[in-house]
Amino acid sequence: xxxxxxxxxxxxxxxxxxxxxxxxxxxxxxxxxxxxxxxxxxxxxxxxxxxxxxxxxxxxxxxxxxxxxxxxxxxxxxxxxxxxxxxxxxxxxxxxxxxxxxxxxxxxxxxxxxxxxxxxxxxxxxxxxxxxxxxxxxxxxxxxxxxxxxxxxxxxxxxxxxxxxxxxxxxxxxxxxxxxxxxxxxxxxxxxxxxxxxxxxxxxxxxxxxxxxxxxxxxxxxxxxxxxxxxxxxxxxxxxxxxxxxxxxxxxxxxxxxxxxxxxxxxxxxxxxxxxxxxxxxxxxxxxxxxxxxxxxxxxxxxxxxxxxxxxxxxxxxxxxxxxxxxxxxxxxxxxxxxxxxxxxxxxxxxxxxxxxxxxxxxxxxxxxxxxxxxxxxxxxxxxxxxxxxxxxxxxxxxxxxxxxxxxxxxxxxxxxxxxx
Amino acid sequence: xxxxxxxxxxxxxxxxxxxxxxxxxxxxxxxxxxxxxxxxxxxxxxxxxxxxxxxxxxxxxxxxxxxxxxxxxxxxxxxxxxxxxxxxxxxxxxxxxxxxxxxxxxxxxxxxxxxxxxxxxxxxxxxxxxxxxxxxxxxxxxxxxxxxxxxxxxxxxxxxxxxxxxxxxxxxxxxxxxxxxxxxxxxxxxxxxxxxxxxxxxxxxxxxxxxxxxxxxxxxxxxxxxxxxxxxxxxxxxxxxxxxxxxxxxxxxxxxxxxxxxxxxxxxxxxxxxxxxxxxxxxxxxxxxxxxxxxxxxxxxxxxxxxxxxxxxxxxxxxxxxxxxxxxxxxxxxxxxxxxxxxxxxxxxxxxxxxxxxxxxxxxxxxxxxxxxxxxxxxxxxxxxxxxxxxxxxxxxxxxxxxxxxxxxxxxxxxxxxxxxxxxxxxxxxxxxxxxxxxxxxxxxxxxxxxxxxxxxxxxxxxxxxxxxxxxxxxxxxxxxxxxxxxxxxxxxxxxxx
Numbered sequence: 001x002x003x004x005x006x007x008x009x010x011x012x013x014x015x016x017x018x019x020x021x022x023x024x025x026x027x028x029x030x031x032x033x034x035x036x037x038x039x040x041x042x043x044x045x046x047x048x049x050x051x052x053x054x055x056x057x058x059x060x061x062x063x064x065x066x067x068x069x070x071x072x073x074x075x076x077x078x079x080x081x082x083x084x085x086x087x088x089x090x091x092x093x094x095x096x097x098x099x100x101x102x103x104x105x106x107x108x109x110x111x112x113x114x115x116x117x118x119x120x121x122x123x124x125x126x127x128x129x130x131x132x133x134x135x136x137x138x139x140x141x142x143x144x145x146x147x148x149x150x151x152x153x154x155x156x157x158x159x160x161x162x163x164x165x166x167x168x169x170x171x172x173x174x175x176x177x178x179x180x181x182x183x184x185x186x187x188x189x190x191x192x193x194x195x196x197x198x199x200x201x202x203x204x205x206x207x208x209x210x211x212x213x214x215x216x217x218x219x220x221x222x223x224x225x226x227x228x229x230x231x232x233x234x235x236x237x238x239x240x241x242x243x244x245x246x247x248x249x250x251x252x253x254x255x256x257x258x259x260x261x262x263x264x265x266x267x268x269x270x271x272x273x274x275x276x277x278x279x280x281x282x283x284x285x286x287x288x289x290x291x292x293x294x295x296x297x298x299x300x301x302x303x304x305x306x307x308x309x310x311x312x313x314x315x316x317x318x319x320x321x322x323x324x325x326x327x328x329x330x331x332x333x334x335x336x337x338x339x340x341x342x343x344x345x346x347x348x349x350x351x352x353x354x355x356x357x358x359x360x361x362x363x364x365x366x367x368x369x370x371x372x373x374x375x376x377x378x379x380x381x382x383x384x385x386x387x388x389x390x391x392x393x394x395x396x397x398x399x400x401x402x403x404x405x406x407x408x409x410x411x412x413x414x415x416x417x418x419x420x421x
Numbered sequence: 422x423x424x425x426x427x428x429x430x431x432x433x434x435x436x437x438x439x440x441x442x443x444x445x446x447x448x449x450x451x452x453x454x455x456x457x458x459x460x461x462x463x464x465x466x467x468x469x470x471x472x473x474x475x476x477x478x479x480x481x482x483x484x485x486x487x488x489x490x491x492x493x494x495x496x497x498x499x500x501x502x503x504x505x506x507x508x509x510x511x512x513x514x515x516x517x518x519x520x521x522x523x524x525x526x527x528x529x530x531x532x533x534x535x536x537x538x539x540x541x542x543x544x545x546x547x548x549x550x551x552x553x554x555x556x557x558x559x560x561x562x563x564x565x566x567x568x569x570x571x572x573x574x575x576x577x578x579x580x581x582x583x584x585x586x587x588x589x590x591x592x593x594x595x596x597x598x599x600x601x602x603x604x605x606x607x608x609x610x611x612x613x614x615x616x617x618x619x620x621x622x623x624x625x626x627x628x629x630x631x632x633x634x635x636x637x638x639x640x641x642x643x644x645x646x647x648x649x650x651x652x653x654x655x656x657x658x659x660x661x662x663x664x665x666x667x668x669x670x671x672x673x674x675x676x677x678x679x680x681x682x683x684x685x686x687x688x689x690x691x692x693x694x695x696x697x698x699x700x701x702x703x704x705x706x707x708x709x710x711x712x713x714x715x716x717x718x719x720x721x722x723x724x725x726x727x728x729x730x731x732x733x734x735x736x737x738x739x740x741x742x743x744x745x746x747x748x749x750x751x752x753x754x755x756x757x758x759x760x761x762x763x764x765x766x767x768x769x770x771x772x773x774x775x776x777x778x779x780x781x782x783x784x785x786x787x788x789x790x791x792x793x794x795x796x797x798x799x800x801x802x803x804x805x806x807x808x809x810x811x812x813x814x815x816x817x818x819x820x821x822x823x824x825x826x827x828x829x830x831x832x833x834x835x836x837x838x839x840x841x842x843x844x845x846x847x848x849x850x851x852x853x854x855x856x857x858x859x860x861x862x863x864x865x866x867x868x869x870x871x872x873x874x875x876x877x878x879x880x881x882x883x884x885x886x887x888x889x890x891x892x893x894x895x896x897x898x899x900x901x902x903x904x905x906x907x908x909x910x911x912x913x914x915x916x917x918x919x
Contacts, residue, residue, distance in 0.1 A: 134528070147517065216912060219881075
């Protein structure tokens with residue numbers, strides 16, 4: 001080896017590594033520091049996994065989305081009684097039928113509904129609802145009962161169940177989250193450690209972090225003096241992570257999108273998820289957060305903006321996937337920690353409530369409306385009673401979409417719904 | 422180091438010539454959360470003895486009961502009585518609300534502890550108490566009462582540098598412990614062995630140093646320990662106590678709970694238990710050479726009379742503690758990583774669970790919430806690709822201004838309350854790299870690495886940092902690059918070590 005070559009950067013992919021090796025650009029110096037795939041040539045040469053995949057994209061509407069103003073019961077006088085200023089006027093809703101309509105900001109979702117690619121599951125919640133953001137998010141993310149505290153998330157347990165027998169060594173992430181602030185979502189936490197990966201909405205770090213990553217590669221880019229010590233161990237682990245980052249970075253950079261995404265962080269997040277799916281990353285689950293739904297004050301404008309962001313983003317995502325002929329591989333589902341109180345408050349907002357509708361989108365689903373609408377024949381400040389348990393939706397996604405028995409994941413049998421075509 | 426010192430030499434004081442800036446930085450990083458340059462200078466000036474005196478004060482540094490926990494406790498009795506009178510359906514609702522209230526208050530408590538522990542003057546003391554809490558473990562998940570958790574830490578703080586047997590006795594009366602290890606459920610007719618087992622196995626002796634029969638008999642001695650739910654105070658229910666004769670460690674008598682603790686401290690392993698914990702918590706996740714901890718344990722008993730401050734002084738002042746092989750070789754715990762980062766960047770704890778507790782959960786360590794009665798395992802167990810990413814995310818988060826628009830209503834309130842307490846700089850602003858601004862790029866790179874890390878950074882890394890900084894002309898663009906260079910150092914493997 002010429003001693004004057006610059007410090008080699010990490011091999012970004014297995015293939016690149018093999019190519020580099022074939023050309024004699026040795027990275028053998030990495031040996032004991034190498035990521036698992038480098039140490040196991042049989043795995044490195046293995047063919048990419050299946051093309052027929054089922055991928056789940058979870059969209060978290062953080063803060064508690066007001067369900068009644070999302071899927072509007074415009075034929076119900078009780079609705080307008082409870083919402084004297086916030087009620088969406090009858091003539092502006094986007095009708096779904098004789099009784100329900102979408103918020104006027106949801107044009108793209110409305111279109112998908114009429115194409116049969118959107119399902120609305122009504123009035124989803126759980127018994128003994130909790131009105132704390134933190135706790136109710138935890139209940140949704142861990143799929144626990146209201147009085148049960150679980151340390152693992154429902155996707156984490158899905159991964160525990162499915163990854164147990166998979167060959168060791170692959171370090172592609174099994175789950176990816178796009179979530180600027182919170183790091184890995186509780187949903188992903190398993191009893192075992194799974195390679196998960198996080199991005200900001202604009203990819204693997206906004207400009208700045210990309211520079212940071214390059215500098216870190218310089219730091220670990222040549223063998224440590226003694227790789228058996230704590231520093232060597234840390235470098236090894238960081239290198240694994242950086243290899244994935246670089247790979248993802250390349251996938252995002254070379255992606256040719258076939259739809260116009262809205263210029264919002266949420267739109268950018270979905271664009272990047274589409275890029276990773278199109279590039280063939282074997283990841284099965286994606287998680288993206290859209291926040292700001294905690295509308296205690298002057299709800300109308302805020303929620304209209306957020307729902308438009310949601311609808312336009314999801315519409316572009318679905319169009320992009322269709323153009324790439326990937327739409328039959330992806331099921332997208334929204335959730336929020338709770339809906340909001342049916343009666344509006346004194347500040348033209350709404351307070352924390354209970355059940356709410358959720359959206360399921362994809363070409364492989366049965367469009368339409370599932371479940372029953374909540375009764376709004378309620379006194380002021382009373383919450384609606386849920387009619388579909390959120391774990392039924394999870395059970396359906398696990399059994400009928402991901403092809404995994406739901407009992408061990410959800411700790412019990414929940415009735416599935418006719419959601420998947 | 423070519424040869425290991427003998428067990429007797431290992432705990433001799435550091436040779437006077439050994440006290441230099443590197444040694445001072447090592448002490449500050451291990452005893453506290455980090456080693457700010459000003460503090461290193463001060464420690465070098467003061468000398469090792471005076472520095473140890475300051476880090477490990479004979480009087481506890483108080484952590485007053487935070488308002489949220491105080492309010493919870495003040496109104497708890499009234500709520501408790503309301504709930505017990507309520508009809509069944511309403512009772513369930515009230516009990517659920519009580520759990521939610523407790524959980525929110527525990528989160529607030531954790532944030533307030535982090536705030537207390539992040540004050541430079543409290544750091545070493547708070548960390549010592551955290552270490553004791555990692556021996557005498559309780560967990561919020563079961564205790565569900567912020568005031569009890571606070572009291573538990575208060576008990577540990579008051580006994581932090583007193584006699585170890587007295588501390589163990591005080592802990593056995595901690596309401597949090599009485600609830601956590603089921604002493605509350607232990608009756609004369611049916612002694613619950615949970616506390617007795619962990620007392621012997623985890624707190625005092627270690628496995629292999631007692632028999633199953635010792636546990637059963639010890640459990641009898643601890644019957645009658647109760648928490649009065651209304652007052653939230655420990656009391657001794659004489660009618661539930663078994664005061665008959667017990668045989669423990671081969672001795673027979675009508676032993677009380679306190680007698681069991683004294684008997685345990687009469688056994689050799691009790692002297693080694695805490696020194697072993699100190700080594701694992703502060704020094705190394707690899708076992709020390711055989712005989713060294715046994716030697717410290719014997720001296721702690723014979724010379725130190727099981728005094729905790731004696732032990733701290735001996736441990737942190739010793740040749741073994743300052744041994745070069747232990748420098749910059751220990752993986753920071755998530756709490757140390759978080760609080761050290763705040764101190765290194767001169768930041769305050771953000772009073773929001775999502776910004777402060779969520780990163781700690783992703784890194785694997787939330788205050789008052791250990792995984793089980795063994796506490797946190799630590800060392801390399803802290804690190805995997807997910808927790809490492811969480812550490813790097815935290816760095817980026819602290820370099821990004823908080824977006825007020827994405828905060829929930831209650832988060833905005835919390836933030837306002839934090840501002841009201843005088844904390845304002847939650848994220849590092851543009852001035853973060855100012856102290857490196859005027860330097861030549863190569864010197865700036867060296868200083869950045871030297872300021873934040875104890876491990877000697879590789880020359881290639883320093884060179885790359887210097888080239889990166891010099892890539893743009895001096896001015897705003899270079900200031901941005903200095904900022905990214907600082908981020909790279911804070912996200913580097915070297916910064917994970919202390």
